[in-house]
Amino acid sequence: xSRPSRRRAHIAxxxxxxISHVLPSLEVIRELVxxxxxxxxxxxxxxxxxxxxxxAALVPYRSTLPVADNSWPEDPIAAGTVFLDDAIQALPQLRxxxxxxxxxxxxxxxxxxxxxxxxxAQGRPTVQLSPSFVAWEGYAEEVAAALKALPGADAYxxxxxxxxxGCGATTLDPDVFSGRPERAVAVIxxxxxxxxxxxxxxxxxxxxxxxGDRAGQGRWERPAGAEKVLLVSxxxxxxxxxxxxxxxxxxxxxxxxxxxxxxxxxxxxxxxxGEVPGNIEVHRWVxxxxxxxxxxxFVTHAGMGSSGEGLYCGLPMIAVPQSAExxxxxxxxxxxxxxxxxxxxxxxxxxxxxxxxxxxxxxxxARVSARLRDEVRAEGGTGRAAELIEDxxx
Numbered sequence: 001x002s003r004p005s006r007r008r009a010h011i012a013x014x015x016x017x018x019i020s021h022v023l024p025s026l027e028v029i030r031e032l033v034x035x036x037x038x039x040x041x042x043x044x045x046x047x048x049x050x051x052x053x054x055x056a057a058l059v060p061y062r063s064t065l066p067v068a069d070n071s072w073p074e075d076p077i078a079a080g081t082v083f084l085d086d087a088i089q090a091l092p093q094l095r096x097x098x099x100x101x102x103x104x105x106x107x108x109x110x111x112x113x114x115x116x117x118x119x120x121a122q123g124r125p126t127v128q129l130s131p132s133f134v135a136w137e138g139y140a141e142e143v144a145a146a147l148k149a150l151p152g153a154d155a156y157x158x159x160x161x162x163x164x165x166g167c168g169a170t171t172l173d174p175d176v177f178s179g180r181p182e183r184a185v186a187v188i189x190x191x192x193x194x195x196x197x198x199x200x201x202x203x204x205x206x207x208x209x210x211x212g213d214r215a216g217q218g219r220w221e222r223p224a225g226a227e228k229v230l231l232v233s234x235x236x237x238x239x240x241x242x243x244x245x246x247x248x249x250x251x252x253x254x255x256x257x258x259x260x261x262x263x264x265x266x267x268x269x270x271x272x273x274g275e276v277p278g279n280i281e282v283h284r285w286v287x288x289x290x291x292x293x294x295x296x297x298f299v300t301h302a303g304m305g306s307s308g309e310g311l312y313c314g315l316p317m318i319a320v321p322q323s324a325e326x327x328x329x330x331x332x333x334x335x336x337x338x339x340x341x342x343x344x345x346x347x348x349x350x351x352x353x354x355x356x357x358x359x360x361x362x363x364x365x366a367r368v369s370a371r372l373r374d375e376v377r378a379e380g381g382t383g384r385a386a387e388l389i390e391d392x393x394x
Contacts (some may be wrong), residue, residue: 009393010038012103013056013129014094014115016086017044017067019236020305021109022051024131024187027212028107030054031386040103042094042115053216061093070237072323077152084156087113088163094118105393110134116177121168127392128181129385132304132325133188135179136198144175183392185385189308189376192332205388208379209308211289218287222294226259230356231291232299235306238322239265241344242272248299250349252356253277261291289313297360299352302330302341311338314373316359316366320347337368 011032015022022043033039033055041056044063051058064086066072073079091114102122108115110130119126147153160174171177183203190196190206222229232248234241245264252260253276260280264270270282288306292298292313300306302319307329310317317339319330333339340355359365380387 007393008036008038009104010040010101011105011107011389011393012059012098012115013039013041013043013107013109014112014118015041015043015047015109016065016083016111017046017063018065018111019047019050019067020303021111021131022047024210024305025107025109025129026050026054027210027382028129028185028187028385028389029056030212031382032056032389035386035390042097059094059097061090061097064089072237074323075150075152076147077150077156081152081156081159083111083113084160084163087117088167090114091117091167095121098122105389107389113178116171116181117164117167117169120170125392126182127389128184130181130184130186130204131188133193133328134181134184134186134199134204136193136195137200138195138198139179140175144179183388185388187308187385188304189311189372190379191311191336191372191375192304192307192329194328194332205384206379207384207388208376208381209305209312210382210385211309211312212382214287214289218290220261220287220290220294223259227257228259228296228360229291229294230258230260230297230299231263231286231288231295232260233263233286233288233306234265234301234320234322235303236265236285238301239263240267241322242268244320244344244347245273247347247349247352249273249276249280251352253280255279255353255356261286261295263288297356299356302326302333302339304329307333308376311336311369311372311376314369316362316369318342318352318355318359320344336372338365338372 029039039056040059041051042059042061045060048058094114106115106119106124106126107129116126157174164172186204186206187210189208262280262282263286266284289309292309298310298315299318301322317333319333319339319341321327321330330341334341342351
């Protein structure tokens with residue numbers, strides 16, 4: 001995949017320490033390093049262990065995002081304020097690191113507002129590296145207007161505008177600054193983008209999941225006697241669901257022909273699951289992609305990264321959304337024809353088992369899953385993302 005770059009440049013990635021935002025960027029960063037660029041990655045040391053193996057130099061800054069315990073506000077205005085406050089306190093730390101060593105180009109996460117502000121203050125080009133869907137023509141009227149009507153929205157907008165006016169940014173409208181990048185590489189499948197036909201593809205390019213060799217995360221071997229494999233994972237953040245995991249054990253335990261890998265996260269004690277049948281292996285964390293590449297179905301929280309990996313592997317999915325954009329992603333997977341949505345409150349053993357058997361015996365689901373797998377892989381992934389970033393340098 002790697003090829004020498006026409007010009008060695010200093011490329012800086014400004015991220016946030018939410019692991020679901022870091023992981024999608026890693027292979028792009030690794031590829032840019034392999035092409036000969038000097039790459040720095042500004043982020044909290046909380047995620048240093050996953051960034052440093054890419055070959056990028058970590059530029060540490062302290063973040064105030066609640067990533068240690070994943071206690072994110074449910075109110076969207078409060079959640080937006082958490083990101084804005086983090087950017088306000090992060091920018092002086094970034095300026096201390098980069099004012100004397102400016103990058104030729106800044107990549108920044110969709111939530112990394114300080115990265116765009118820094119680049120604009122220095123007069124440097126930017127590329128947003130988006131691990132989630134992007135705004136479309138009409139987004140302001142169809143989505144943002146409803147958010148602006150919520151309690152606290154006016155104060156949030158005023159705080160955002162005041163910060164932009166005083167921090168050196170040149171884009172002073174908060175809506176434009178946060179939602180309309182100069183250039184964006186979306187590391188998601190185009191199929192997952194709402195209203196994709198109304199996205200300005202002169203600005204945004206969908207490259208699909210940016211995957212690579214994840215041997216460093218561990219390996220997983222399909223048991224010799226497993227006819228079919230199911231992975232159950234609610235990701236890394238919203239995993240305090242012992243009741244749901246017990247329903248999964250009841251649904252899939254001793255299910256003829258099925259071997260189940262159940263990831264429960266760091267908040268649930270395995271003892272809370274009760275007796276676990278022999279066809280289920282329970283882990284706090286698993287090398288997800290290594291399992292999905294050998295799996296036959298996927299029970300997922302429908303985070304964007306997991307949804308993309310499920311499509312990439314051509315798997316039927318049971319979507320059990322937990323928070324944020326996951327309900328929208330779950331509905332999109334259903335619309336695509338590869339999933340069933342089951343909300344946590346409705347996820348009884350009987351419902352889960354019926355959905356799995358229905359999905360995995362439906363030839364139309366298999367046909368659509370295979371077609372989408374081929375489409376997602378054709379979007380170019382890591383190599384295409386690196387090419388687009390190098391084009392922005394020129």
